[in-house]
Amino acid sequence: MPRDDEPRTAREEGPRAGRRVHVDPALCIGSGICLATAPRHFQAGEDHRSRARPDAPAADESAEDATALCPVEAIGLIAGPPVPGIPPPDL
Numbered sequence: 369m370p371r372d373d374e375p376r377t378a379r380e381e382g383p384r385a386g387r388r389v390h391v392d393p394a395l396c397i398g399s400g401i402c403l404a405t406a407p408r409h410f411q412a413g414e415d416h417r418s419r420a421r422p423d424a425p426a427a428d429e430s431a432e433d434a435t436a437l438c439p440v441e442a443i444g445l446i447a448g449p450p451v452p453g454i455p456p457p458d459l
């Protein structure tokens with residue numbers, strides 16, 4: 369069930385429809401910038417590196433901001449649900 373502030377349809381999501389954040393664990397240095405910028409999309413692992421939240425909503429402006437702000441370009445926006453720990457082929 370979407371929250372009130374989440375888009376409910378692909379039309380409302382626009383070009384972000386179906387995309388989720390993904391963190392490449394081999395690149396993440398644990399700066400925490402994405403956690404502060406988009407806490408609905410990221411969570412910290414035991415190694416202090418960021419991961420996509422399993423319950424992350426579709427990418428929104430905060431996810432795009434976090435992607436742009438990551439100092440090591442470890443974040444990508446990919447189609448489908450988050451897959452923790454597995455780099456997508458298109459990053």
Ligand code: SF4
Pocket residue numbers: 391395396397398399400401402403417418437438439440441442443
């Ligand atoms: S901003 Fe980038 S380097 Fe920093 S915790 Fe997030 S994914 Fe890792």
